[in-house]
Amino acid sequence: MTENPELAEESSMPEKDILAEIDAVDELPTAPPKRRVRLSWLGKASAAIVALWLVICLIGPSIAPFHEMDIDGDDGFMGYHTNEYGTFYLGTDYLGRDTLSRVIYGARNTIGISLASTLLAYLIGITLGILAAVKGGWIDMGISRVNDAILSLPTIMLGLIAIAWLGSSIPVLVGTASIIYASSVFRIARALGQDIMVQDFVEAAKARGEGVWWVIRSEVLPNAAMPLATDFGLRLVFVVLFISSLSFLGLGVQPPAADWGSMVRENLQGLPYGSYAAIWPALAIATFTIPINLIVDDISAKSGGSLASKMV
Amino acid sequence: MMKKMVLRRIAIGFATLVVVSIIVFLMTSVLPGDVAQIILGQSATPETLAALRKELGMDQPGYVRYFQWLGNMATGDLGISKAGGATIESLISGRLGNTMVMSGLVAAISIPISIALGLWAAMHPGALLDRIVTFGTLSLISVPEFFIATILVLILAVELHWLPATTYLTGDETFLEFFKAMAMPLITLVIVVSAQMIRMTRAGILNVMSSPYIEMAILKGVPRRRIILRHAFFNAIGPIVNVIALNLAYLVSGVVVVETIFSYPGLAKLMIDGVQTRDLPLVQACAMIFCGAYVILILMADVASIMSNPRLRNPK
Numbered sequence A: 001m002t003e004n005p006e007l008a009e010e011s012s013m014p015e016k017d018i019l020a021e022i023d024a025v026d027e028l029p030t031a032p033p034k035r036r037v038r039l040s041w042l043g044k045a046s047a048a049i050v051a052l053w054l055v056i057c058l059i060g061p062s063i064a065p066f067h068e069m070d071i072d073g074d075d076g077f078m079g080y081h082t083n084e085y086g087t088f089y090l091g092t093d094y095l096g097r098d099t100l101s102r103v104i105y106g107a108r109n110t111i112g113i114s115l116a117s118t119l120l121a122y123l124i125g126i127t128l129g130i131l132a133a134v135k136g137g138w139i140d141m142g143i144s145r146v147n148d149a150i151l152s153l154p155t156i157m158l159g160l161i162a163i164a165w166l167g168s169s170i171p172v173l174v175g176t177a178s179i180i181y182a183s184s185v186f187r188i189a190r191a192l193g194q195d196i197m198v199q200d201f202v203e204a205a206k207a208r209g210e211g212v213w214w215v216i217r218s219e220v221l222p223n224a225a226m227p228l229a230t231d232f233g234l235r236l237v238f239v240v241l242f243i244s245s246l247s248f249l250g251l252g253v254q255p256p257a258a259d260w261g262s263m264v265r266e267n268l269q270g271l272p273y274g275s276y277a278a279i280w281p282a283l284a285i286a287t288f289t290i291p292i293n294l295i296v297d298d299i300s301a302k303s304g305g306s307l308a309s310k311m312v
Numbered sequence B: 001m002m003k004k005m006v007l008r009r010i011a012i013g014f015a016t017l018v019v020v021s022i023i024v025f026l027m028t029s030v031l032p033g034d035v036a037q038i039i040l041g042q043s044a045t046p047e048t049l050a051a052l053r054k055e056l057g058m059d060q061p062g063y064v065r066y067f068q069w070l071g072n073m074a075t076g077d078l079g080i081s082k083a084g085g086a087t088i089e090s091l092i093s094g095r096l097g098n099t100m101v102m103s104g105l106v107a108a109i110s111i112p113i114s115i116a117l118g119l120w121a122a123m124h125p126g127a128l129l130d131r132i133v134t135f136g137t138l139s140l141i142s143v144p145e146f147f148i149a150t151i152l153v154l155i156l157a158v159e160l161h162w163l164p165a166t167t168y169l170t171g172d173e174t175f176l177e178f179f180k181a182m183a184m185p186l187i188t189l190v191i192v193v194s195a196q197m198i199r200m201t202r203a204g205i206l207n208v209m210s211s212p213y214i215e216m217a218i219l220k221g222v223p224r225r226r227i228i229l230r231h232a233f234f235n236a237i238g239p240i241v242n243v244i245a246l247n248l249a250y251l252v253s254g255v256v257v258v259e260t261i262f263s264y265p266g267l268a269k270l271m272i273d274g275v276q277t278r279d280l281p282l283v284q285a286c287a288m289i290f291c292g293a294y295v296i297l298i299l300m301a302d303v304a305s306i307m308s309n310p311r312l313r314n315p316k
Helices: A005-011 A018-027 A041-063 A099-135 A137-151 A155-166 A170-197 A200-207 A212-248 A260-273 A279-302 B002-029 B035-043 B046-055 B062-074 B088-123 B128-142 B145-159 B175-209 B212-220 B224-261 B267-276 B280-307
Strands: A081-083 A086-088
Touching (some): A041 A099, A041 A279, A099 A137, A099 A170, A099 A212, A137 A170, A137 B002, A155 A212, A155 B224, A155 B267, A170 A212, A200 A212, A212 A260, A212 A279, A212 B145, A212 B224, A260 A279, A260 B145, A279 B128, A279 B145, B002 B062, B002 B280, B088 B128, B088 B175, B088 B224, B088 B267, B088 B280, B128 B175, B145 B224, B175 B224, B224 B267, B224 B280, B267 B280
Antiparallel strands (some): A081 A086
C-alpha cells in the first residue's frame, strides 16, 4: 500500500483541493495486501492429499473401475481377485460390490454433503454474525441468545432430535448440519466483526458517509477473511465427523448409496472373517480429515494465532 | 463478586435447560400426523380419534400440554414407549446405570493419564515425545469415534483374539468377565476423551508458561521441571478442572457412537434404537437426560473456572 505511486504523487501536490484527495483515497485498493502462507513439508503433503480427494470427488465416476451399485464380485467379503468383469483391488463388500469403486463414489457423498453443509453454515453464520456486529442492539441480542442455546447442546443430540423428528434424507442432513455449525461460525464472525468495526479505518469509512453494506464488503470481510478461512477447515472436519457418525449409526446417508460412514457400518460384520471392507472407508475419512487439521495447525502455528486451541 | 458470577452462571444454565425442554417438546407437537393417529393406525374413526386425543390431553392448547409434560418429567413419569407400550422409566432405569458406570470408569482412567501426558509434553515442548503426542492427539481428534473403534476391533479382537468384539452383559458375570466385556468400549472412549484432554492440558500449561512471573523464574535459573510442577501447575489447575468437566461433557457424544458399535446396553443405544423406530416419547426422555447432563457438566466447568480465579475468590 505504501508503495502506491499514485498516493505519493498526490501528497506531493499540496495545492490540490481536499475533495480530489478524498476521491483519490477512494480509488486505492481496498483489499489488504495478500498474506503469503508458507507451509511446512507436512503441510504441503497434507494439501496435496486434500487436493487429491477433491479431484476424486469431481471425476470419481469416470475413474472408478465399477459402478457403486454393481454386484460384480465373485462373493461378498472377498480380498483382491480378478474375474471376467475386472480386478477388485481392495476386494468386495458384504454384497460383492467393488470396495475401491464404492470408496471413490463415497467421496462424492461424504465430502460433497459436508462441503455443502459447511458452505451453507458459513453463509448463514457470516451473514448473521456480521449483521449482529454491525447493527448491534436487539438484533444482536436476539440472534445471540438463540445461538447460545444451540451451542450449549451436544451436536450429535441435535442431529438425533432432528432426524427423529423429520426422518433422514440428504436435505435434512445438510440443513441440520449447517444450522448446528452456523452457530459456531456466527460467534466467530460476530467477534471478528466487532473487532474490526471499532478500527480507525472503519471509522474513517463511516465518517466518509459510506453505507453499512459498503463497510461490510470493503472493510470488514477482507480483514476477516484469513481467520475465517482457517476456521473453515476446522469446521469442515467437524461436519465430516458429524455426517459420517450419523451415517455410521444408520441415520445419515441411506443405502444403497455409497458413503464412507455407512460403508464402515455395513461391512463391520466382515471384520472377524478377515475382510478389510470396513477398514478402507474408515481410512478414507482419516486421510481426508487429518491432513486438513494438519494444514490448519500449520497455518495457525505460523501466524501465531490461537486457532489450534479452538480445536476441542 | 464471585457469588454473583456463579449465581448468574447457574441462572443461565437453568434458562438453557428450559430452552432445551421447549425444543424437545416442540419436536413431538409439530410432528406431521399426531400421536393419536399413529396409535390407532388403520382402525381410527373420527370418534375414537377424538376420544383418544381427549384421553391424551391433546385437545388442550400447546402451552398447557408443555407444562403438563414438564411436570410429569419432573416427577419421573416419562410416558409410555410407542414400541411395545412399556413405560419409559422401566426401559431407561437399567440402561442409565450402565452408561453411568461406563462414563465413570472412562473418567477415572483418562483424567490421570491425560494430566500426566499433558504435563510431560508441556515440560519438553518441541522434543520428540512432545511432537509425537501433539501429532498423535491431533490425528485422534480428527477421526470419528467409530474409526478408532474399528481399528481396535481389528487389532485386539480379530488379530490378537484378546477381547470380544461386542459387549454382552447378563448381570451375573465374574469381575474378570465383566472387565473383558467392558474393555473395548472403555478403551475406545478413553482414547477419544484423553486425546482432547491431553491437548487442552498441554495448551493450558504452555499458556501459563508465557506469563511474566514464569519468565522471572526462568531468569532466576529455576529448572523447567520445577517451574512447571511448583509454579505453573497450581495456576493451571483452574483451566485443567475446566478441561476435565468439558471433556466429560464431550463424552456424551462419544458414548452415542461407541455404545452402538459394541452393542453396549446403555442409554445411548436405547436412544439410537428409539430414533430408528421413531419412538418419539423415548427419544424425548433420552434427549432430556443427555442434554441435561451436558448442560450441568458445562455449568460445572464454568463455575470451576470462576472459583479457581483467586482475584474473583478473594475480592478486595
